[in-house]
Amino acid sequence: MSHELITMDINTLIEVALIIVKVIFVSLTLFALPIPLTWMERKVAGHIQLRLGPFRVGPHGILQPVADMIKLMFKEDIVPDKADRRLFWLAPLLAMVPAFAVYAAIPFGDTVKIPFVDKEITLYISDMNVGILYILAISGMSVYGLILGGWASNSKYAAMGGIRSSAQMISYEIALSFACVAVVMIANSLSLLDIVNAQKELHWNIIYQPLGFIIFLIAALAEINRIPFDLPEDEGTLAAGYHVEYSAMKFSFFMLAEYVAMVTVSVLAVILFFGGWNAPLFLPEIPIFWFVAKVAFFIYFFMWIRFTLPRYRYDQLMTIGWKILLPLSLLNILVTGLFLL
């Protein structure tokens, strides 16, 4: 009896240790990701606009993000006079924490067997039976960082950016969620693991949900505040929007949150519509590789869009969200339901 208890304890301890290791690994990766991503974004921008992009620091400017990081760390941390100091300090954290917390529910693969130890490891931190709801709920929270950052700065441009972002994110969250509902209807489950497993053998949701994917993509672009929907930080009219008064590390927190959010929507697009870690065509299955490759494609896609499209006007933004995307997503759910019956 006591022997049994002890072995059970060791097993649970290993499980707990594994989860902690996974959490540390995932968050470190996410912290490090913006370093290559900022470099890539500038390179993509450069080549699209027929420039070279960063070229001075290191070969092909590859050390530019490191130089930027050092600059951000040693800049003066300015808090505007008459700003709400507590909220001004809290806002970057509120923007960043949800962006990271989302990854508690995101699966990167099924299981891998570790050689020698003969133990299977799951490639996700947890498989929640409400996975997609959790992700939508937590990622919706990051809007607080934007609103409060804009409000606490006590500056009219920042406040305008904050108010714009809250209206925009609420509007597009609905269409985004409805696009996900159709996928959930097909998979018959809210768990992301089940959603991916329902797309085996090339039954990818993009084939059944082309309209849903387009709605998802447009709404996601608006949710992560990227061109053509980057009105919260519209530099033409708002200087820089909600983070206009931020500098140094607080500013970099906002940037970090923005990049992680871009990775998140790429990951979601892959999981929901492009078969997750299932190999395309009849290529061999390699753990994680296909997943990372697809996510990388979508990250590139979002960068490509940024330097291709102009920005929408604010009233156009609202029209697209409420009068086009929302009815279309409802129609999509209706049609999906008809096919499933």
Place this chain on the structure above:
Amino acid sequence: MEKIFFLIFAIMAIASAIGVVSLRNPVHSAISLMACFFQVAAIFVLLRSPFLAAVQVFLYVGAVMVLFLFVIMMLDIRKATISRFVPGGLFWIVVILIALVYEILAVISKSNLLARRVAAVRLDGTVAEIGKTLFTEYLLPFEVVSVILLVALIGAIVMGKKEIK
């Protein structure tokens, strides 16, 4: 272990709820309310209903509170922090509070509502099961709620509309 977590969440929920009513700045109150909702969601997770927790965060923290903040930010904060909500100071608040606590305690001690436990449905926290119970056993309340929401929606539109002359 679970008890410790429950205590942490419960104490934080109550602390932030007190913050909602005691803080002077409306924006700070709104943030406290958001924190309170979040702690309640955490308690739902401890009660093995992740679905309710996710919905709580999704709707209350994600949508309702953002709209609250949106409205509050349009206010003149400096005026709002100085003006008092209840005229007559602390005295009336204490009187009302005592009356309220007395009434609640009286209801709890006299009624057998708590002992009866409202129709204990065995839910394993899965979404499918919640959906089934909603659309079979509780179909009428569910439909009534949707009608009430529709009425609220129409009311908001009517009130928000500019008058046509």
